[in-house]
Amino acid sequence: MLDKKIYDMPKxxxxxxxxxxxxxxxxxxxxxxxxxxxxxxxxxxxxSGIGQAAKAPHYLRVNYFNGLxxxxxxxxIAIKVxxxxxxxxxxxxxxxxxxxxxxxxxxxxxxNPDIVNIVHNNMIYGLTKxxxxxxxxxGLKNPIQTEGVIVExxxxxxxxxxxxxxxxxxxxxxDVTQAKExxxxxxxHKGYALVDILQPCVVFNKQNTYQWFKEKTYYVDxxxxxxxxxxxxxxxxDLERLALGIIYQSEGRPTYETLTxxxxxxxxxxxxxxxxxxxxxxxxx
Amino acid sequence: MKRFSGDISLVLGGAAGQGVQTVExxxxxxLKREGYNVFACKEYMSRIRGGSNxxxxxxxxxxxxxxxxxxxxxxxxxRDVIPHLQERITENTILFGEREKVCKVSGECHIVNVPFxxxxxxxxxxxxxxxxxxxxxxxxxxxxxxxxxxxxREHFARKGEAVVQKNIxxxxxxxxxxKHLAYHEGIEVHLVKDKAVADEILLDGxxxxxxxxxxxxxxxxxxxxxxxxxxxxxFLAQQGKNFDVVVDxxxxxxxxxxxxxxxxxxxxxxxxxxxxxxxxxxxxxxSLSGMIETPIVVHIGQRPGPATGLPTRxxxxxxxxxxxxxxxxxxxxxxxxxxxxxxxxxxxQAFYIADKYQMPVxxxxxxxxxxxxxxxxxxxxxxxxFKNHIVKTxxxxxxxxxxxxxxxxxxxxxxxxxxxxxxxxxxDEEAHITENAGTRVAMHEKRLRKIFGACDEALKPSEIGDVxxxxxxxxxxxxxxxxxxEALRILAGDDVAGLHxxxxxxxxxxxxxxxxxxxxIVLENNSSGQFANLLKxxxxxxxxxxxxxxxxxxxxxxxxxxxxxxILLDEAL
Ligand SMILES: Cc1ncc(C[n+]2csc(CCOP(=O)(O)OP(=O)(O)O)c2C)c(N)n1
Ligand SMILES: [Mg+2]
Numbered sequence: 101m102l103d104k105k106i107y108d109m110p111k112x113x114x115x116x117x118x119x120x121x122x123x124x125x126x127x128x129x130x131x132x133x134x135x136x137x138x139x140x141x142x143x144x145x146x147x148s149g150i151g152q153a154a155k156a157p158h159y160l161r162v163n164y165f166n167g168l169x170x171x172x173x174x175x176x177i178a179i180k181v182x183x184x185x186x187x188x189x190x191x192x193x194x195x196x197x198x199x200x201x202x203x204x205x206x207x208x209x210x211x212n213p214d215i216v217n218i219v220h221n222n223m224i225y226g227l228t229k230x231x232x233x234x235x236x237x238x239g240l241k242n243p244i245q246t247e248g249v250i251v252e253x254x255x256x257x258x259x260x261x262x263x264x265x266x267x268x269x270x271x272x273x274x275d276v277t278q279a280k281e282x283x284x285x286x287x288x289h290k291g292y293a294l295v296d297i298l299q300p301c302v303v304f305n306k307q308n309t310y311q312w313f314k315e316k317t318y319y320v321d322x323x324x325x326x327x328x329x330x331x332x333x334x335x336x337x338d339l340e341r342l343a344l345g346i347i348y349q350s351e352g353r354p355t356y357e358t359l360t361x362x363x364x365x366x367x368x369x370x371x372x373x374x375x376x377x378x379x380x381x382x383x384x385x
Numbered sequence: 386m387k388r389f390s391g392d393i394s395l396v397l398g399g400a401a402g403q404g405v406q407t408v409e410x411x412x413x414x415x416l417k418r419e420g421y422n423v424f425a426c427k428e429y430m431s432r433i434r435g436g437s438n439x440x441x442x443x444x445x446x447x448x449x450x451x452x453x454x455x456x457x458x459x460x461x462x463x464r465d466v467i468p469h470l471q472e473r474i475t476e477n478t479i480l481f482g483e484r485e486k487v488c489k490v491s492g493e494c495h496i497v498n499v500p501f502x503x504x505x506x507x508x509x510x511x512x513x514x515x516x517x518x519x520x521x522x523x524x525x526x527x528x529x530x531x532x533x534x535x536x537x538r539e540h541f542a543r544k545g546e547a548v549v550q551k552n553i554x555x556x557x558x559x560x561x562x563x564k565h566l567a568y569h570e571g572i573e574v575h576l577v578k579d580k581a582v583a584d585e586i587l588l589d590g591x592x593x594x595x596x597x598x599x600x601x602x603x604x605x606x607x608x609x610x611x612x613x614x615x616x617x618x619x620f621l622a623q624q625g626k627n628f629d630v631v632v633d634x635x636x637x638x639x640x641x642x643x644x645x646x647x648x649x650x651x652x653x654x655x656x657x658x659x660x661x662x663x664x665x666x667x668x669x670x671x672s673l674s675g676m677i678e679t680p681i682v683v684h685i686g687q688r689p690g691p692a693t694g695l696p697t698r699x700x701x702x703x704x705x706x707x708x709x710x711x712x713x714x715x716x717x718x719x720x721x722x723x724x725x726x727x728x729x730x731x732x733x734q735a736f737y738i739a740d741k742y743q744m745p746v747x748x749x750x751x752x753x754x755x756x757x758x759x760x761x762x763x764x765x766x767x768x769x770x771f772k773n774h775i776v777k778t779x780x781x782x783x784x785x786x787x788x789x790x791x792x793x794x795x796x797x798x799x800x801x802x803x804x805x806x807x808x809x810x811x812x813d814e815e816a817h818i819t820e821n822a823g824t825r826v827a828m829h830e831k832r833l834r835k836i837f838g839a840c841d842e843a844l845k846p847s848e849i850g851d852v853x854x855x856x857x858x859x860x861x862x863x864x865x866x867x868x869x870x871e872a873l874r875i876l877a878g879d880d881v882a883g884l885h886x887x888x889x890x891x892x893x894x895x896x897x898x899x900x901x902x903x904x905x906i907v908l909e910n911n912s913s914g915q916f917a918n919l920l921k922x923x924x925x926x927x928x929x930x931x932x933x934x935x936x937x938x939x940x941x942x943x944x945x946x947x948x949x950x951x952i953l954l955d956e957a958l
Contacts, residue, residue, distance in 0.1 A: 116818070145798050147647070150809070157806070158817050163798035165650050166808045166816075167643060168673050174607075174640040175647025181631055182605065182651035183799055204643075207636035360631050367631070368652020368797050372602035372771055376627050381596060381763055384586035 104135035107160040116155055122273040122299030123152060126220055127159055129276055129297075130191070133283040134162075139187050146189045147176040149201060152227045153193035153220030153299075170200025173208045173217065177356065180213045183366040184357045187287060191218040195225045198234040198254045205256075209263040209292055213356040216286045216293045219256065220273075222301035223308050230304030240307050257336035260294045261329065261348055267293035268332065268348040272317055273300070274310060275344075282346060291355050298342065313342075320345040387479070390575035391446045394455050395522060398439040398470055399462030401432055407515040408460075409440040411540075412522055417587050417760045419532050420578035422448045424867075426757040428938065431612070431696040437469035444526065446577045450724060450759050450867035454941035458525065460518060461487050462501075479572065481521070497570055499562065508555050516552045517559035524563020526574050533560065582760055589758040590750055590864075593725035594684060595620035597732025598656055599628050602771055603682075605655035607633035607644035609663055612696050613686035613752040617658040638663040642670030646679045650807060652775055652797035654736055658684040661703045662693065668710040671745045675715025677807040678785070678793065678832065680739035680746070682732075687751040689937050698937030699753035701863055701910040707747050708890060708919070714829070716836035719747045719890040720844075722754070723866025726765045727887050731844070733769035734888075738842065740774045742835045743795055749889070751910065753939040754864035778803025783814040787827055791834030836891055843893035849873050849883030852899055857929075859949065860907045862886040862916050865940060869908060872945040881953065889916060892923045900926045906952060908932040908945065929956065 108131075117123045134144060144162040148154035150169035157164035163186075165175045176190040190197075197205055197219045208217070223240070225231040232242050234254035241248050260268045267289040271279040279297065286293035298317065300310050320343050325331065332348035357364070397412075399405040406427070413423045424443045430436035441456075443449055456473050459466070461482035467474065474480070480487070484498040504517045516537070523533055534553055541549045566572070588596070594617050598606075606625075608618045622632045631653070635641035641657045648655040659667065664685050674681045685707060689700040707719055718738050722728035732748060739746040778796035782803025786793045793814075796805045806816035811828060813819045847866070850873050852858065857880060861869045866885040873883050884899060886892075900920075905928050907917035914931040921928060930952050934940055 141804055142799060142802065145651075155818065158808075161804060163804050164806045164808075164816075165647060165677075166806070166810070166818075167646070167677070168669055168809055171639070171643040171669075171673075174635070174643035175650065177633075178605065178607065178644040178647030178653070178655070179651040179798075181633075182648045182653040183797075186651070186799055203636050204640055207640070360633065362629060366652060366799060367604050367648070367654075368773070368775055368800060370602065370604050370629065371773075372600055373628055374600065374768070374771075377596065377599050380599070380624060380627070381586060381766065384588055384592065384763075385584070 149196035151193035266291040398466030513555035516555040520559020521563040590755040591616035593728035597729040601736035605648040638666035672711030678743040721863035777801040844888040855882035
């Protein structure tokens with residue numbers, strides 16, 4: 101087990117998160133999970149989009165690709181395929197992943213690359229100051245829907261299950277001990293793993309508070325069968341009581357990098373095969 | 386007696402799904418094998434069946450690579466061909482077709498009857514129509530029947546002896562009939578065969594790009610289909626297998642470019658291919674490439690816009706789009722090959738420049754270029770020396786070290802002890818978000834400085850004729866190289882010469898002097914003279930005249946000759 105300090109940024113680092121934000125424990129969850137799995141910083145790439153959540157890779161010592169809003173997943177797929185030896189995590193907010201990047205969310209699950217998708221789900225657009233996100237509850241008052249959100253919320257767990265995701269989990273940022281175990285399981289899982297992290301936004305979301313999450317959530321118990329998809333779907337559709345834990349997991353589905361590549365050597369080592377090219381050119385005679 | 390010599394224009398027309406392209410491919414391959422120079426281009430509708438499509442094949446003593454309007458022999462496979470190609474048909478055009486099928490629409494034209502239906506009945510399957518047609522054409526041209534049969538034997542070998550025999554039977558039937566027609570109609574064809582040509586290769590624009598990408602060590606493509614850019618994706622999917630190219634059909638163009646950037650970040654060499662409409666969606670990724678200084682190579686096969694436009698036609702309307710794509714200011718380079726050999730070369734150059742200067746690089750082609758096939762000696766395919774600009778990182782590695790030439794050594798994750806971060810926000814040397822004004826200015830200037838190096842390495846334009854002596858220069862870029870070359874050869878005066886640009890941005894500094902004291906005519910397939918305007922801006926030159934075309938068709942040699950003559954006369958240049 102590595103010392104989680106190796107992921108720490110210098111003390112002087114200025115974190116752009118608000119006091120009391122759920123992002124702090126999530127940062128800790130990721131560090132502890134990586135340390136306990138013995139993964140050195142050089143082997144980790146975190147891809148993120150834009151938002152408060154998406155700033156996360158700036159606050160721990162790993163490789164990172166902090167790209168555009170909604171686009172954490174496409175580079176994550178490519179990086180995993182280009183170098184399957186890397187541990188690749190796509191980490192962003194609910195708006196970034198389920199809204200702007202919704203199409204990538206759908207089609208990344210279909211591909212099943214061996215990556216972890218951590219979503220900081222605060223049910224709000226934090227960085228842009230409190231507009232509704234795809235997961236905002238109906239009725240949530242905000243600067244744009246002044247009478248409250250009028251459309252149905254996006255259900256990430258149900259969508260992921262419907263698309264055949266092989267690892268679907270929900271955790272609460274307030275419970276680091278449980279959450280880091282689930283993130284570890286997600287990293288160990290071979291294939292796409294969704295970890296939706298419920299997270300209060302203390303500044304903009306006055307409806308879904310720490311207290312609210314405490315009251316609404318419960319853990320699936322020890323006897324829960326994680327391979328039972330229809331039960332998992334029932335749980336995913338239950339918006340009254342929010343289940344925490346690994347809701348669904350199945351093994352054995354081939355990953356995208358094994359389907360698209362013959363081997364797993366990093367592509368940065370490859371050189372053009374000019375001899376094979378000469379042979380190919382001959383065929384155009 | 387009708388004599389044709391040195392330069393034959395043979396056109397095949399038919400509905401989509403009637404095998405016009407199969408005939409073209411077969412005919413062109415056999416003619417090349419016999420030692421004839423060939424150039425073929427096509428025009429087709431955006432539909433799967435029906436409509437009216439045509440392919441124009443030139444068989445010439447001298448190598449030519451341009452479209453001519455003139456048709457010597459027209460093979461009409463269905464009734465819509467003649468009205469569809471009316472503009473190109475004259476009293477000198479000889480029409481071949483099934484008389485009952487095409488006579489109603491043929492008007493004044495004389496139709497030479499070719500009983501395709503009867504041949505098909507005799508052969509027992511309409512599948513052989515293509516081989517019969519090729520046979521008729523070869524008989525008519527007086528080509529060598531032996532070589533044709535050898536070719537068929539090789540081509541169909543995989544399908545078994547029965548198929549080979551049946552095709553040879555079809556070939557003989559067609560060939561004999563073609564010979565008979567030549568005799569009966571008094572058609573005499575004179576073409577010179579060249580042994581060296583028989584040994585050459587046949588490439589279309591798409592294949593040349595694809596081979597160039599493989600030569601450049603391309604090992605990743607993520608793209609979303611859109612004509613005419615799809616061909617490159619298909620090529621790399623089919624030919625890239627032996628080269629371990631990762632092929633990803635993306636969910637949309639946004640995903641494609643963001644994957645391409647992720648691949649380069651991890652050390653792969655990626656290309657994305659699309660057309661203008663798909664490129665619109667990619668532009669956020671171009672801006673991202675500019676900011677994170679991760680290389681990317683983008684191929685854009687142009688077609689007429691705006692919006693869906695004319696999906697299967699040709700235009701050069703997206704130069705400005707590519708030049709200005711992506712918000713913010715950052716350097717870029719744009720190539721526009723005019724021949725397959727140039728495409729092979731500039732594709733490698735695009736990877737080299739993208740990698741070295743860590744910037745987005747574009748290859749701008751068009752439908753006419755991508756779909757045109759011609760023979761060329763394989764030794765003119767020029768390799769760019771392969772170099773991978775990735776560095777091994779030390780523990781204290783910083784991705785965006787400030788340097789004199791603006792290039793910060795590019796590390797990749799997992800190679801060395803360092804950590805590699807990239808950031809779409811303005812960032813400091815360590816790739817962390819910053820709002821410090823001084824750092825912003827330093828980073829912005831660092832990125833912009835890279836253009837100087839790229840400019841020093843810009844490709845010089847190709848000179849057509851005697852540029853030094855000329856008083857008038859005709860300028861072209863991309864797919865119009867061939868047509869301008871041929872038109873200038875026809876005009877054959879000392880006073881007028883040409884320049885072809887295979888790189889349109891940044892422009893080489895030292896080419897500016899070529900424009901001095903000359904009248905400048907710029908020819909391009911768009912309505913606003915986009916390249917002419919760029920020349921004005923970059924070189925400060927005055928443009929005397931624009932020759933523009935934006936009807937979705939390529940320039941023909943005749944059209945360019947006539948327009949140039951007119952301008953030279955009008956302006957008394
Ligand atoms: C293309 C684009 N559109 C809009 C924005 C503005 N924007 C930045 S973050 C964001 C929403 C972030 O919400 P979420 O992903 O939930 O992150 P949070 O701040 O809540 O953690 C928006 C709309 C942007 N940066 N880029
Ligand atoms: Mg959010």
